[in-house]
Amino acid sequence: MMLSTATLYALCGAAMIGIGVYGFIVRAHLLRRVLAFNVIGSGVFLFLGALGYRAPQAGADPVPHALIITGIVVALSLTALAVALVLKHAEEAGRAVLPEEDREET
Amino acid sequence: MTAAFVFDAMLCLLLVGTAVSAVAGRDLFASIAFFVTYGILIGLAWLRLGAVDVALAEAAIGAGLTGVLLIGAWSMLQRRCGDGGNDPAMPVLPKLAAAAVSVTVTGMLALAVLALPVGAPGLVPLVTENLSESGVGNPVTAVLLNFRAYDTLMESIVLLIALVAVWALTPKELWGGVPGLRQHARPDGVLATFGRLLPPLGLVVAVYVVWAGSEMPGGAFQAGTILAAVWLLVVMAGIAEEPRMSSRLLRLALVVGPAVFLGVGLVGAAFGSFLGLPVDFAKALILAIEFALTFSIAVTLALLVAGTPREGT
Numbered sequence: 001m002m003l004s005t006a007t008l009y010a011l012c013g014a015a016m017i018g019i020g021v022y023g024f025i026v027r028a029h030l031l032r033r034v035l036a037f038n039v040i041g042s043g044v045f046l047f048l049g050a051l052g053y054r055a056p057q058a059g060a061d062p063v064p065h066a067l068i069i070t071g072i073v074v075a076l077s078l079t080a081l082a083v084a085l086v087l088k089h090a091e092e093a094g095r096a097v098l099p100e101e102d103r104e105e106t
Numbered sequence: 107m108t109a110a111f112v113f114d115a116m117l118c119l120l121l122v123g124t125a126v127s128a129v130a131g132r133d134l135f136a137s138i139a140f141f142v143t144y145g146i147l148i149g150l151a152w153l154r155l156g157a158v159d160v161a162l163a164e165a166a167i168g169a170g171l172t173g174v175l176l177i178g179a180w181s182m183l184q185r186r187c188g189d190g191g192n193d194p195a196m197p198v199l200p201k202l203a204a205a206a207v208s209v210t211v212t213g214m215l216a217l218a219v220l221a222l223p224v225g226a227p228g229l230v231p232l233v234t235e236n237l238s239e240s241g242v243g244n245p246v247t248a249v250l251l252n253f254r255a256y257d258t259l260m261e262s263i264v265l266l267i268a269l270v271a272v273w274a275l276t277p278k279e280l281w282g283g284v285p286g287l288r289q290h291a292r293p294d295g296v297l298a299t300f301g302r303l304l305p306p307l308g309l310v311v312a313v314y315v316v317w318a319g320s321e322m323p324g325g326a327f328q329a330g331t332i333l334a335a336v337w338l339l340v341v342m343a344g345i346a347e348e349p350r351m352s353s354r355l356l357r358l359a360l361v362v363g364p365a366v367f368l369g370v371g372l373v374g375a376a377f378g379s380f381l382g383l384p385v386d387f388a389k390a391l392i393l394a395i396e397f398a399l400t401f402s403i404a405v406t407l408a409l410l411v412a413g414t415p416r417e418g419t
Contacts, residue, residue, distance in 0.1 A: 005114055009151055010219040012118040016125050018212030023129030025204035029193045031134065031179055035141055038172060039125050042148055042164070047215065051222070053155045058227040059234075060156030062245035066254060069163045069246070070261045073327055073403075076167050076175075077268030080410035083179045084272045087413070090187045101194055 010050035016043030028101040030086040034079055041075045114154060121147050134191025138176045145169025158323035159246040162315075166331040167407075174338065175411050182287075241388025243321040250325065251392045255381040259371065262364045262399060265406045269360070273351060276414045282352030286412035291344040301343020308336035316400045320389065326363075326396040330403030337408045348412055356405070363402025367395050 003011075020040030024033055045068045052061030090096040124144035131137040145168040152161035183189040196204075233245050233253070240248035250258050276283075291297045312332040319325030340346050349356045370391055371381040383391050 003111075004224065005110070005154060007219060008111075008114050008118060009155060011216050012121055012151070014212045014215035014219065015118075015122050017215060018208040019122070019125045019129050021211050022204050022208035025207065026196050026201055027129070027193055028196070029134065029191055031176065031183065031191065032129075032137065032193065034179075035137060035176060036129050038141065038168075039129055039144070042145070042168060043125075045160075045164075046148060046151060047219075049152065049155050049157055049160060051219070052228055053157075054222070055225045055227040055230070056156070058230045061228040061230050062233050062249050063229045063254070065157045065160050065246045066249035067257070068157075068160050069250065069325075069327055070257050072160075072163050072167050073261055074264055076171055076407070077265050077410060079172055080175055080413070081268050081271050083175050084275050084413050087179060087182055087186075088275050090183055090189055094187050095189050096183055096187070096191075097194060 004054070005056065006050045006053040008050075009053075010047050013043045013045075013047030013050055016040075016046065019043075028097050030089065030096040030098070031083070034082045034086065037082070038075065038079060041071070045071055117147065117151055117154070121151065134180055135177075137191075138173065138180060141176065142169050142173040145173065159244070159319075159325065159328070162323060162328040163331070166328055166335070170335060171331060171407060171411055178411070178413070239385050239388070241320075241383065241385065241390075241392055244319060244323065244325070246323070247319050247325050247392070247396075251395060252383055252388065255367075255371070255383075259364070259367050259381065262367060262402065265403065265410070266360060266364060269406050269410055272410060272414060276351075280415040282350060283415035284350055285348045285409055285415050286341070287416055288347075289342050289344050291342065293344075298343045298345070301339050301345050305336045305340055308332055308339075312336070312400070312404075316396055317393075319396065320393060326399040326403060330400045331407060333400065333404030334407035334411070337404065338411060341408075341412070348409070351409075351415065359405045360402055360409075363395075363399035366398035370395055 017040055020036045020038075020043055023036030023039065027033060027036060048064050049068055052064035086096050089098075093099065121144065124140050124147060128137050128140040128144055131140060146165060148168065149161045149165035152158070152164055180191065183191070233249065236253070237243070237245055237248055240252040242248050242252070291301070312329040315324040315332060316326055316329035317324075319329070341348055370383075374380055374382040377384070
């Protein structure tokens with residue numbers, strides 16, 4: 001059985017979500033967490049968009065597309081806020097790492 | 107096995123590869139560079155999924171503006187705190203647990219996808235049926251500004267709230283000042299040249315993208331991002347400064363888009379339904395909302411990327 005385009009990209013989206021979740025847990029540097037959060041986000045978008053393409057002969061579903069465009073913009077707003085908070089924390093603590101996770105450096 | 111399938115499979119492998127490099131890389135700057143590459147590759151994936159509107163938004167916002175934000179934050183951390191992005195090491199056991207969580211999440215999602223029926227058309231017939239009443243020919247714009255205009259209105263307000271939240275982090279003595287860092291570019295350097303060369307082109311492209319968005323891929327968010335990028339380039343090239351955050355004109359520019367949108371919605375409410383657009387005026391109203399939104403989105407995005415004021419006024 002050959003995978004359809006939609007299934008292939010949905011699986012790729014699922015893999016990206018997993019990669020992002022791993023990075024979000026393991027990497028303690030706050031800017032890396034913001035980055036991992038964005039990887040999770042784009043994985044979710046790809047997953048959703050691919051599910052809207054399961055009947056290519058009918059055309060791509062515009063409703064998920066509209067939701068995803070909205071989502072991309074909201075993700076950017078959150079990223080901007082998160083980055084501002086990270087910089088503020090780093091200015092006060094000297095490092096962009098939460099105190100309870102500040103162990104030995106690699 | 108067709109050529110298209112081989113292309114898709116290779117693109118997916120590249121996506122997974124760049125995502126792993128972005129998340130697991132040792133050097134923070136390299137990770138950010140991989141993340142930008144990854145964003146551009148996702149844009150390609152969107153083209154393969156027939157989503158040109160999303161591809162434009164992803165390339166401009168997901169890769170472009172997010173990249174600028176992250177690189178800016180990286181350089182601030184390095185200059186201000188000497189934080190080069192080193193990560194505290196995590197012991198092996200929690201790492202294994204994290205890997206187990208991540209594999210479980212991916213595995214469950216994959217199982218869900220494989221269990222879905224093939225060939226479901228989703229909401230395509232419903233949108234196609236009602237497209238003639240929406241006033242526009244691009245189904246994504248029809249959904250964004252007519253069928254589900256509520257989402258888009260909320261989104262434009264979320265952008266505004268995010269900016270208010272970022273501004274709220276301003277230290278008291280800098281309140282009302284110029285957002286972001288003062289830029290220094292060599293007057294005869296590449297950046298300064300591009301800063302003069304590209305803005306006129308960018309302006310034309312942005313106006314075209316918002317105008318074309320009613321019938322073809324494009325629209326307010328993509329065009330607003332292009333405008334924001336043009337402005338960021340002008341500022342980075344040292345040609346102009348960001349406006350003071352206390353400027354009334356600036357604050358007016360921030361709210362005009364959501365205000366026009368909300369106004370049209372309220373007039374609709376007086377005639378029957380909130381945000382309902384009458385068929386005869388739908389196209390004109392959608393374009394009016396889109397042009398006002400483009401302007402406000404551009405200003406909001408540019409200021410979100412610039413961040414809080416960091417120097418005295």
